[in-house]
Amino acid sequence: AQRVTQPEKLLSVFKGAPVELKCNYSYSGSPELFWYVQYSRQRLQLLLRHISRESIKGFTADLNKGETSFHLKKPFAQEEDSAMYYCALLGSSNTGKLIFGQGTTLQVKP
């Protein structure tokens, strides 16, 4: 079964602290994974995708096939990082079907 699990509903950290948002997936093939973010009163938007191996706004995510994980990390959290973060798996190659995790609210306190 194709599934994405984000075990934490809420992650609260202080500004400047490291952040790790956890994501585990279940997929029989070669997974294509993404992180989406939704800031307050804004649309859901792509943060990063694993095939690009990019760092966006200081965030990185590494695909670990052995642990079936795609955790999102940032070394120093900023208050503007406070948002809802969704991990997503492409459910079918070369189509627009995304399977989302339940989401984690990141709260960065001053």
Next chain:
Amino acid sequence: KAGVTQTPRYLIKTRGQQVTLSCSPISGHRSVSWYQQTPGQGLQFLFEYFSETQRNKGNFPGRFSGRQFSNSRSEMNVSTLELGDSALYLCASSLVGRVQDTQYFGPGTRLTVL
């Protein structure tokens, strides 16, 4: 470039009625996907349309249907509404739906079923 637009933004219906939601993708995008977002179930994939054909379908009952027009605009229809259909319905568009294509989301239509 204008973003994805969805109309209407808010809808209130009663049980048993039907509803049609509209999504206009970004110009040039041919893939449109629909998602249902609820507090309990999160974001769930409904279906995807590409070049006027349904390419993927999620696990929703047949009361949920959709279509895509030649200009890539898409509509989704829910018949015989149930209380549990109350949700935020999001659509997303991308060029052709490849993994390299970014999916851009609309603001959503908030459906309340009374």
